[in-house]
Amino acid sequence: MGLLDQVSNVLKQYSSGSTPNAANATEHYDQVAQAAPSNVMAEGLSAMFRSNQTPAFGNLVGSLFSGSNGEQKATMVNQLISSIGPGTVAQLAGGGMLTSLLGGGAGAITPEQAQNVSPEVVQQIAAHAEKADPSIIDKASAFYAQHPGLVKTLGGAALSVALAKVAERQRAA
Structure with a gap:
């Protein structure tokens, strides 16, 4: 069975x-x-x-992000950023803060840093990532x-x- x-x-x-x-x-x-x-x-x-x-995907990811711990938040933010690139993130509302956390594009968001990212910013990034790279849905899943x-x-x-x-x-x- x-x-x-x-x-x-x-x-x-x-x-x-x-x-x-x-x-x-x-x-x-x-x-x-x-x-x-x-x-x-x-x-x-x-x-x-x-x-x-x-x-929408962005709304669901934003909601999941709200309930996530620091490690989960960091993993998701880093997946989303890798899907669209730090340059695109910087152009989104609230993305400038993420870009500064990345140190101008080098490195990844740590769990501690991810705790300071708002679910609304993640929602925007996820919505943009879905349009730019539809495979992000499978990665998030x-x-x-x-x-x-x-x-x-x-x-x-x-x-x-x-x-x-x-x-x-x-x-x-």
């Missing part, structure tokens, strides 16, 4: 076409995230980030798949979209 088979009853609820009670999605996401491989969860998160049923507790803060509607994608993948397997 595969790991996903252990949560197949939960996933069936998301593959039936009718979305289960969003209030249960947090618990379901937790169960599935414990059983499913990280790459499967990342696919679900990519679908969530791209869905027209959820807020792979990162956040490693942090299911953080993802659960997005709420039932967003989690339902991610779980529907995981259920779709299980059906196809």
Whole structure:
């Protein structure tokens, strides 16, 4: 029996076409995230980030950033910056502060420095990065798949979209 088979009853609820009670999605996401491989969860998160049923990618990343610890914040900010480059970051509102933290483009944001970056700035950078490098969604999804507790803060509607994608993948397997 595969790991996903252990949560197949939960996933069936998301593959039936009718979305289960969003209030249960947090618990379901937790169960599935414990059983499913990280790459499967990342696919679900990519679908969530791209869905027209959820807020925009930048908004979701800004929200996740708010609840992140310093290490998680630094990792995400550095991924976003590497996706668009420090020069582009400097042109965005609030990006000048990040550029000065980078020391003119050399190095990376530390966890301590990341604590001083606002979620609004991250939201802007993420929105710009999505346009400049659509693969940033997959990179962010792979990162956040490693942090299911953080993802659960997005709420039932967003989690339902991610779980529907995981259920779709299980059906196809």
